Amino acid sequence: MFRRLFSQQSTLLRKTITSKTLTIIPKTLAQSVLQHSMQVTSENPTILSSAFSTTSILERNFPVSKIENYDSSTYKTLAFYKFYPLKKPELEALKEKLLTDFGELGIVGRIYISTEGINAQIACPEECLSKLQAYHDEYLKPMFDGNLMDLNIGTEHGKRSFRALHVRIRKQLIADGLDPNTYDLNNVPSHLSPAEWHEKLTTYEERHGKKPVLIDMRNHYESNIGFFDGAICPDADTYKDSITAMNEICDNLPRDQEIFMYCTGGIRCTKAGAILQSASGFDTVHLVEGGITAYGRWISEQKDKGSLFRGKNFTFDARMGEKITDELLGKCQLCGQPCNRYQNCAHASCNILMLCCPSCASQFLNTCARLQCYDTVHEFMNFTKEHYHPAGPVLVDGVRAFTKQGEKNMDASSHRVVIGKKGVSCDHEHTRRTRAIEVLGEPGNVLKEWAKAGRELPVRPTTDINA
Numbered sequence: 082m083f084r085r086l087f088s089q090q091s092t093l094l095r096k097t098i099t100s101k102t103l104t105i106i107p108k109t110l111a112q113s114v115l116q117h118s119m120q121v122t123s124e125n126p127t128i129l130s131s132a133f134s135t136t137s138i139l140e141r142n143f144p145v146s147k148i149e150n151y152d153s154s155t156y157k158t159l160a161f162y163k164f165y166p167l168k169k170p171e172l173e174a175l176k177e178k179l180l181t182d183f184g185e186l187g188i189v190g191r192i193y194i195s196t197e198g199i200n201a202q203i204a205c206p207e208e209c210l211s212k213l214q215a216y217h218d219e220y221l222k223p224m225f226d227g228n229l230m231d232l233n234i235g236t237e238h239g240k241r242s243f244r245a246l247h248v249r250i251r252k253q254l255i256a257d258g259l260d261p262n263t264y265d266l267n268n269v270p271s272h273l274s275p276a277e278w279h280e281k282l283t284t285y286e287e288r289h290g291k292k293p294v295l296i297d298m299r300n301h302y303e304s305n306i307g308f309f310d311g312a313i314c315p316d317a318d319t320y321k322d323s324i325t326a327m328n329e330i331c332d333n334l335p336r337d338q339e340i341f342m343y344c345t346g347g348i349r350c351t352k353a354g355a356i357l358q359s360a361s362g363f364d365t366v367h368l369v370e371g372g373i374t375a376y377g378r379w380i381s382e383q384k385d386k387g388s389l390f391r392g393k394n395f396t397f398d399a400r401m402g403e404k405i406t407d408e409l410l411g412k413c414q415l416c417g418q419p420c421n422r423y424q425n426c427a428h429a430s431c432n433i434l435m436l437c438c439p440s441c442a443s444q445f446l447n448t449c450a451r452l453q454c455y456d457t458v459h460e461f462m463n464f465t466k467e468h469y470h471p472a473g474p475v476l477v478d479g480v481r482a483f484t485k486q487g488e489k490n491m492d493a494s495s496h497r498v499v500i501g502k503k504g505v506s507c508d509h510e511h512t513r514r515t516r517a518i519e520v521l522g523e524p525g526n527v528l529k530e531w532a533k534a535g536r537e538l539p540v541r542p543t544t545d546i547n548a
Contacts, residue, residue, distance in 0.1 A: 160374070266352065279379075318514045
C-alpha cells in the first residue's frame with residue numbers, strides 16, 4: 082500500500098520506515114539533525130541537505146514477512162497457476178491466508194486471484210521449499226479439485242527476485258479484452274511435456290509435409306531476446322494484442338489444423354488455447370506444459386539434443402530473464418552491440434525498459450544515456466558519494482531515491498538505486514507500454530545527443546558499478 086504525505090511550503094519531511102511509524106520532522110529540526118549526521122540507514126532515511134525540499138514522500142508499507150530471517154542468495158524463483166472457478170466472497174479470506182502463510186515462510190512475489198483461479202510468481206527460500214511443496218499439495222491443491230499446476234521452478238536464480246509479497250484480487254487473471262461469455266476456459270488445450278513438445282516440433286514437417294503453426298503468445302520485448310525456431314512472433318504490447326494477433330493468424334486456417342503456442346510459464350497459452358478451441362472451433366491446440374521455463378529446465382539435461390528455443394526467456398521479476406542458449410538476439414539500445422540484458426532507466430521518472438549491455442550500463446550509470454537522466458543520477462551519486470551503495474532511502478532536491486533490494490539487475494551484487502521525482506516527468510510521454518526505440522531512436526542514436534550538446538561521453542569505469 083502506498084501512502085502519500087504532502088508537505089506545505091518549505092516543510093521538510095523525514096520519515097522513519099518501520100511497519101508502524103512515520104515521523105515528520107520540521108525543517109528547523111531537520112537542519113539541526115543534518116548538522117550532526119549524514120549517515121543514511123535503512124531505518125532512518127536521511128534528507129541530504131537542508132536546502133532541499135520535497136512536495137511528497139512515498140512510503141512503502143508491505144505485509145509483515147519473515148524475509149529478514151533468510152539469506153537472499155538462497156531464494157528460488159518459481160510459479161504455479163490454475164484456471165478454476167472460485168467464489169467471489171471467498172477471495173478476500175484467501176488473500177489474507179496467503180499473505181499470512183506465505184509470509185511466515187519468507188516467500189515474496191506476486192499472486193493474483195480472481196473468480197477465474199490463481200496465478201502465482203514467487204520466490205521462496207531454498208530451506209522452505211519442502212514446506213511450500215507440502216502447503217501446495219495439502220492445502221492449495223484440494224481447493225482446485227486436485228488439479229493445481231505443480232511448482233514450476235526457474236532455470237536461473239540469484240538474489241531474491243521480488244522485494245515483497247503481494248496478493249491481489251483481480252477481475253481476470255490475465256486481461257484478454259473479450260467477453261468471458263464468448264469462450265469456455267474448461268475447453269483446455271493439450272498440455273505437452275517438454276519432451277513431447279520437442280519431439281512433435283522436431284518431426285512435424287517430416288510427418289505432415291509442412292511447417293507447424295507455432296505462435297509466440299508473449300509481448301514483443303520478450304520475443305526480442307528469445308523464441309522458438311520457426312515461431313510467429315506478433316508485435317504485441319499486451320496480452321490483448323496477442324489474442325488479436327492470434328485470431329488474425331488463425332482466421333483462415335482449417336479448423337483441423339494443429340496449433341502450437343508457447344509463453345513463459347503456460348498461463349497465457351492455457352487461456353489462448355481455450356479461446357481458439359471453444360470460440361473459434363479449432364480441434365487441437367498444443368502448448369508446452371510449464372512454458373519456456375519448463376522446456377529450458379528439461380533441455381539443459383538433454384546432452385544429445387539441441388534446443389529448439391534460442392536465446393533468453395524474459396521473466397517478469399528481478400532476473401529479467403533466464404538464459405536458455407548463449408545466443409544474443411537483441412541489440413544494446415545505447416551502443417548497438419549484441420545484447421540480451423534488459424534494465425529500466427535508473428531515473429524513475431523515465432524508467433524506460435531497454436536492452437543495455439553491461440559496459441554501457443556502467444558507463445551511463447544504469448540510465449538510458451539521455452542527458453536529463455544521466456545528469457540527475459550523476460548528480461545524486463556525486464552528492465552522496467555512495468556510488469550506488471546507500472543503506473536506505475534518501476531525498477535529494479525533492480527527488481526520492483531508494484534501493485530496490487533484489488528487484489532489478491539480478492546480475493549485480495549491489496542493490497540498484499532508483500532516482501525519481503513525483504510529478505516531474507521526462508520529456509517523453511511515459512507509460513508502461515512506451516518502447517525504448519520511440520524515445521531513444523535506433524540503437525546508438527541516443528549518443529548523438531551528447532555530441533549536439535557539446536558534451537564528451539562519460540569515461541568508461543574500470544570496474545562495473547553493478548558488480
